[in-house]
Amino acid sequence: MKILLTTDWWTPAVNGVVRSVTLLRRELMARGHDVKVLTLSPTNHSYEEDGVIYLGSLSADRVYPGARVRFAAWNRWMRVLTDWRPDIIHSQCEFSTFLPAWRLARRCGCPLVHTYHTAYEDYTRYIIPSQRCGRVAVKELTRLFSGRCDAIIAPTGKVADLLEHYGVSCPVYTVPTGIDLAAFHPIDDAQRPALRRALGLPENERILVSIGRLAAEKNHGELLRLLVREPAESRPLLLFVGDGPARAQLEQQAADLGLVDRVMFAGMVPPAEVVRYYQAGDAFVCASQSETQGLTYFEALACGTPTIVRADPCLDGVVEDGVNGWQWKDAAGFHEALAALSGPDTARRLRQGALATAERFSAEHFAQQALQVYEEAVERRCRIPGGLPAGVPAAASGVGFFLCLWLGVWAWHRGLLTDLNALQSWVSGLGVWAAAAFVAFQAVQVVVPILPGGLGCLAGVVLFGPWYGFAYNYIGICIGSLAAFGVARYCGRPLLERMFPRKLLIKYDRWMGHKSFSRWFALAIFLPVAPDDFLCYMAGTTSMRWDQFTLIILTCKPFAIAAYSTGLTVAMNTILRLI
Structure with a gap:
């Protein structure tokens, strides 16, 4: 590929x-x-x-x-x-x-x-x-x-x-x-003192590591406010690894809180060196709620480093309280987690839980899921019918239009378009086949637009009378609307882009995300002013259920069809009288 x-x-x-x-x-x-x-x-x-x-x-x-x-x-x-x-x-x-x-x-x-x-x-x-x-x-x-x-x-x-x-x-x-599990891996407890010496870190301190860009949205300042509330005799060392626009402000905040000897700034380090800082820490800490990927969380877990992080929906199923770390919601939760971490047995168990969790986020699994998408x-x-080029739907509409034009010319030569009684007699002579053909035509032209929908409604009343014409219009248009919804549900958004102008799609896109979309859609179908056929296709690309769509079509279509049929019939009769 x-x-x-x-x-x-x-x-x-x-x-x-x-x-x-x-x-x-x-x-x-x-x-x-x-x-x-x-x-x-x-x-x-x-x-x-x-x-x-x-x-x-x-x-x-x-x-x-x-x-x-x-x-x-x-x-x-x-x-x-x-x-x-x-x-x-x-x-x-x-x-x-x-x-x-x-x-x-x-x-x-x-x-x-x-x-x-x-x-x-x-x-x-x-x-x-x-x-x-x-x-x-x-x-x-x-x-x-x-x-x-x-x-x-x-x-x-x-x-x-x-x-x-x-x-x-x-x-x-x-x-x-x-993440690359080969690049992020744990070390033995016996190796940690030598690693800390190499990084210029104290060997016997409890070290909380925060790795990432220093920026306002990462909320590092909250870590300093929590740290100062720890008893001075048991206060851990907080190590920031990374740089960014908020560094000067954080340094000043640490000085104002009297934490200069409890906060270290390592600055930017080469990417290959980041793993060593995860390994050197007793816990990874983070107060951000702006994360969308949480890569630093995964990397810390892969190094066997427990996490003490601000509760966030992106961590659901990742950081599990007491298994590989804790998610805290307030200051009390943070301090409780920090106290629980001090036990050697707890720390060992959390490291094992962290490694087990990291296995779920391997690079191989990531690539395989992307390939499935x-x-x-x-x-x-x-799935778009035949994998056809973009112009095919328009071409199908054009063919249908010229077929209707040819039938119109044929009917004109037979005198059916100049004598309404003759046209109705000819249609009556076809029996049930005329009604079936008209219903099929109305259904097809919803899926593949051939003529303006209003003309089809007018034709139904002219050919079959007001009551039967309305019934046949209703049946055909409802069938076609359900078919359009199903086609869009099956083929998805790409089909809409091939069938309709982009300006029309963008115009109605803003309604698709509204919680009230179904009510708005029902109103549009009820009133004879919106592009109903297009909206049926568009509804098929939303989360609207089949039963909900069917109910809206069956209950809201009659008024629009009756309005089109009656209005156009009155207009046609008025024009004929004037002529």
Whole structure:
């Protein structure tokens, strides 16, 4: 399989996205897949090196430290990647490289899978002062780009729940990011003193290790406030490994709290050295609630280091109280966990539990789950009738329209369109077959639009009279609506993108995530003003149940059909009288 990974972050940057993408690339290549990476260049020049395409970019430090934005044109690389023709594109970031990923997926006709790495609600403070406005903006933007994806990967159940709350319009899979268990491993207790000496750490102290970027959203300040409440004689040493914009503030806070001798800042360390700090600690601590992947938690567990962390939904099933560490919700919980950790038997048991938990997050398992998502996304693309090109649905509608036009010309020459009585007599002569053919026509034209729906309703009244015409319209349109819902439920969002204009999809996308979508949908079906056929397709890509959809169609369609039939009949009779 040819797989393209796109990301705004790449080495030498060190963060969860980079670790996740580089690990995934390595594991996919180890399985024999052809993998390329599209990312941003550290300069404004574009180039390719070792299967990685770097697009020229500019620094965006003012928006977020270390971030970059695409600067150079990329038409040349679009042609290169189009000729390579990926089978799947896996996007990792929502900004500079997402648009190229989406455009390339459309050009190559391959699925676009996206991993939602970041809970942006916790980061809007960098650009939007209002927290409420930031959340609304994140929700709308998330739904906008999800409408362009075939599937989204959520690293944790917490993220999957967030995406469900946003109302994303594509399948969501929970796939925990894996770690390299060979790189993160435990050491014997007898080796720990020598390791601490090598790192310049005290040998006989209890050491709490916090590893990661020092930033406001990580909430490191709370660890200092908790530490100062520990009795001075038993207060452990808190070691921060990493750097970031909040370091100066944390250093000042430690000084203000009188913790200068109890807090150490190791600064940035080479990625290969990070494991040694996990191994040197008695426990890994974290107060962040902005995590979406929790890679540092997994790495700590893989090193056999118990965790004492702030309770967070992303840790459900990962950190288990008394098994491999504790999740604390308040200061009392933190201090109780710290006290329990002091027992040698407890520490040994927690280390064993940590290692057992880490086995579930291996790199191999991570890659295998990602491949399953890819295969299902490709399969859904293939389900679209015949795997036909984008223009086929429109062509089918065109063929149907010209067939109706040909039948109209034939009826005109037979005099059926100039004499209403003759037309009704001819239809009556066909018996039950006329009604069956009309019901089938109404059902088919909901699935494959041929004529405006209102004209079909008018034809039913003209051909069969007001009562039978209404009944046949109702039966045919209801059958067609159920069929459209089923087709969309089976084929998914890609089919909608082939059948309907993107502007129409974007216009109605904002309703799909609303909790009141079913009520809004029922109102739209009841009133003869909305594009009912399109909405039936769209409802098929939501979580609406079959029984709920069927009830809405059966109970709300009659009014709209009656309104169309009556209104157009009155209009036609008025025109005929005037003529």
